[in-house]
Amino acid sequence: MQSAKAFDVKHYPGFLGVTVLCLFILYTPLIVVMVYSFNDSLSITRWGGFSLRWYVEVFNGVESAKFKSAAWNSLTIALAAGITSTMIAVAAAIGMVRGGQFAGKSVSFALLSMPIMVPEIVTAVATLVFFSAIGFTLGYGSIVVAHIVFCIPFAYLPIAARLQGIESSFEEAAQDLYASRWQAFRHVLLPIMAPGILSGFLLAFIISLDDFIITNFIKGAGVETLPTAIFGAVRQGIKPNIMALSTLMLLFSIAIVTASYLIGRKGGGSGRGEE
Amino acid sequence: MNSQVRSSASVAVGIENVEKRYGDFTALMQINLQINDNEFFTLLGPSGCGKTSLLRIIAGFEPTSAGLLFLYGEEIENLPPDKRPINTVFQNYALFPHMSVADNIAFGLKMLGWSSSDIEARVEQMVSLVRLQEFIHRRPAQLSGGQQQRVALARAMAPKPKVLLLDEPLSALDLKLRQQMRAELKQLQRDTGITFVFVTHDQEEALSMSDRIAVMSDGRIQQVGSPMQIYEQPANRFVADFIGDTNLLDAEIVEVAGGGASVRLGTGDVIKSDTPENVQIGDRGFVSLRPESMRLRAAADVGTDAGAVALQGVIEDIVYLGTDRQYTISLASNLRISVREQNVASGSADGLHIGNDVCLQLAERAARFLVN
Numbered sequence: 001m002q003s004a005k006a007f008d009v010k011h012y013p014g015f016l017g018v019t020v021l022c023l024f025i026l027y028t029p030l031i032v033v034m035v036y037s038f039n040d041s042l043s044i045t046r047w048g049g050f051s052l053r054w055y056v057e058v059f060n061g062v063e064s065a066k067f068k069s070a071a072w073n074s075l076t077i078a079l080a081a082g083i084t085s086t087m088i089a090v091a092a093a094i095g096m097v098r099g100g101q102f103a104g105k106s107v108s109f110a111l112l113s114m115p116i117m118v119p120e121i122v123t124a125v126a127t128l129v130f131f132s133a134i135g136f137t138l139g140y141g142s143i144v145v146a147h148i149v150f151c152i153p154f155a156y157l158p159i160a161a162r163l164q165g166i167e168s169s170f171e172e173a174a175q176d177l178y179a180s181r182w183q184a185f186r187h188v189l190l191p192i193m194a195p196g197i198l199s200g201f202l203l204a205f206i207i208s209l210d211d212f213i214i215t216n217f218i219k220g221a222g223v224e225t226l227p228t229a230i231f232g233a234v235r236q237g238i239k240p241n242i243m244a245l246s247t248l249m250l251l252f253s254i255a256i257v258t259a260s261y262l263i264g265r266k267g268g269g270s271g272r273g274e275e
Numbered sequence: 276m277n278s279q280v281r282s283s284a285s286v287a288v289g290i291e292n293v294e295k296r297y298g299d300f301t302a303l304m305q306i307n308l309q310i311n312d313n314e315f316f317t318l319l320g321p322s323g324c325g326k327t328s329l330l331r332i333i334a335g336f337e338p339t340s341a342g343l344l345f346l347y348g349e350e351i352e353n354l355p356p357d358k359r360p361i362n363t364v365f366q367n368y369a370l371f372p373h374m375s376v377a378d379n380i381a382f383g384l385k386m387l388g389w390s391s392s393d394i395e396a397r398v399e400q401m402v403s404l405v406r407l408q409e410f411i412h413r414r415p416a417q418l419s420g421g422q423q424q425r426v427a428l429a430r431a432m433a434p435k436p437k438v439l440l441l442d443e444p445l446s447a448l449d450l451k452l453r454q455q456m457r458a459e460l461k462q463l464q465r466d467t468g469i470t471f472v473f474v475t476h477d478q479e480e481a482l483s484m485s486d487r488i489a490v491m492s493d494g495r496i497q498q499v500g501s502p503m504q505i506y507e508q509p510a511n512r513f514v515a516d517f518i519g520d521t522n523l524l525d526a527e528i529v530e531v532a533g534g535g536a537s538v539r540l541g542t543g544d545v546i547k548s549d550t551p552e553n554v555q556i557g558d559r560g561f562v563s564l565r566p567e568s569m570r571l572r573a574a575a576d577v578g579t580d581a582g583a584v585a586l587q588g589v590i591e592d593i594v595y596l597g598t599d600r601q602y603t604i605s606l607a608s609n610l611r612i613s614v615r616e617q618n619v620a621s622g623s624a625d626g627l628h629i630g631n632d633v634c635l636q637l638a639e640r641a642a643r644f645l646v647n
């Protein structure tokens with residue numbers, strides 16, 4: 001404890017200044033967007049009083065049909081990609097964490113987590129090239145497939161972390177009590193892993209929901225998700241209804257990420273699940 | 276002979292020449308054991324000697340590297356854990372955290388396909404056996420260590436296993452509870468008639484509960500016998516030293532006569548000693564003398580009774596231990612020995628003060644000669 005105090009980062013000169021600067025740069029734009037989404041004027045820089053008219057416009061305005069279909073696409077793609085990548089991630093986590101030592105284990109881990117480190121634009125270009133090469137029609141289906149793939153590592157990490165914290169004696173106890181391997185998984189391991197799985201799913205879901213770069217490359221003509229629709233609308237000039245829409249998306253994302261974090265942290269109750 | 280012993284209904288678990296290697300490391304070698312039906316059998320040994328490895332082999336969690344494994348005469352080496360009628364009480368209990376006490380106990384019965392009315396009746400029976408009636412709806416995390424231990428026990432016994440394996444089940448409990456659970460476990464074993472294979476590194480626990488004990492060290496079985504045999508006739512130096520306190524003195528056999536022998540100690544004294552079979556005059560080894568198997572008398576009191584005196588020395592130190600006093604006696608040739616005297620009544624320690632000359636009288640069969 002004592003030595004920890006000696007190295008306390010707060011004692012470095014300039015710590016406070018840098019912190020405040022970072023927070024300012026990070027959050028001021030977001031706060032501005034949120035505040036001006038309630039602005040009762042067409043201007044995006046001058047305050048004209050409080051109003052909810054842009055929120056009404058998002059749901060009822062001329063562009064609302066476009067936004068609604070984009071939102072529907074985003075949600076269904078995120079659900080499909082989130083569920084599928086989570087199932088794959090569960091299988092991968094069990095293989096990696098419970099599979100003992102096998103040849104190529106570290107290579108497998110690198111391959112699994114690489115997509116997080118590869119620049120997204122590279123993945124986007126590569127995916128586009130690959131889909132064109134194999135003649136995969138660009139559209140809703142290609143977006144789902146691409147999202148499943150890049151969501152796997154995000155789903156994998158919380159699930160594997162949770163599984164590492166679960167002692168293998170639970171499965172052994174189940175098998176000792178006459179459960180087959182499948183029953184031990186279904187009735188014991190899966191419920192204990194559930195918080196990690198839910199947390200991984202929510203993370204994958206939100207990553208898919210928020211993705212712009214890859215989606216924009218491979219969406220093909222006529223299919224829009226919410227991020228690409230917003231981008232398209234902004235190109236014709238920023239209107240306050242975009243701010244309202246962005247604020248809604250931001251709040252939704254925060255809610256999902258918070259839920260994912262809380263579930264991953266204190267859910268379950270194996271007592272040793274923290275990792 | 277072997278094949279008859281294997282198939283005999285009185286041998287619950289037969290282990291023949293079992294070995295276990297983890298990579299280059301040999302954790303178990305040449306294990307031969309016959310654990311009898313309806314027996315409270317204990318594997319006792321220091322940490323790392325391979326007790327858990329052996330238990331996991333019996334349960335089916337680890338394959339053997341060599342050797343044969345029998346359950347009531349049937350070879351079980353190739354059966355997975357869920358096909359062996361053996362249940363385990365894990366060291367950390369491994370209670371399912373997402374299930375209530377009742378569901379934990381019912382788990383094995385469900386997997387065996389019992390009808391729900393049978394399950395309900397059995398759970399009720401087990402819960403009252405371990406006195407947890409008020410807690411059946413709680414989760415394991417809401418129970419104390421002792422209560423969790425009892426749930427683990429009830430869960431493992433509910434499916435009526437032929438053999439119950441217990442891996443240091445009492446080690447997480449405090450001393451009082453541990454002593455109480457010893458008696459309860461023993462009683463449970465008697466009442467149910469299930470064969471218990473109990474693992475511990477605590478010799479007191481082993482001595483007080485077991486019908487028979489296998490003492491292990493370094494992956495080998497050192498001795499198998501009743502608590503009394505293990506304590507009074509240790510097979511070798513390790514067993515004598517590990518079980519209880521003892522004095523180990525260098526000794527050489529000078530006379531062999533009808534089951535016993537006379538040995539000469541480093542002090543020059545010759546005393547009577549028990550020996551293993553087939554010792555010869557001139558054999559060298561150790562003599563084990565338990566501290567409580569000797570009587571101390573002030574040299575002045577002994578007088579004419581000198582015939583019964585075996586050793587003489589000077590009191591060097593006295594430690595008061597409540598029921599006992601422990602004396603450290605320095606003998607001739609710079610040897611030391613410790614002796615325990617019960618504090619029977621006030622005055623029993625008369626004349627036994629530091630610096631006094633004393634005589635040591637050995638009880639019948641107090642000394643045990645060991646070759647190694």
Ligand SMILES: Nc1ncnc2c1ncn2[C@@H]1O[C@H](COP(=O)(O)OP(=O)(O)OP(=O)(O)O)[C@@H](O)[C@H]1O
Binds near residue numbers: 302321325326327
């Ligand atoms: N999976 C494994 N891989 C490699 N070595 C192992 C493995 N399991 C056990 N060992 C080694 O085998 C030896 C015996 O281990 P084991 O767990 O059986 O000891 P133990 O008698 O139960 O000890 P304790 O009283 O500490 O529980 C130890 O030296 C241990 O390091």
Ligand SMILES: [Mg+2]
Binds near residue numbers: 327
């Ligand atoms: Mg152990």
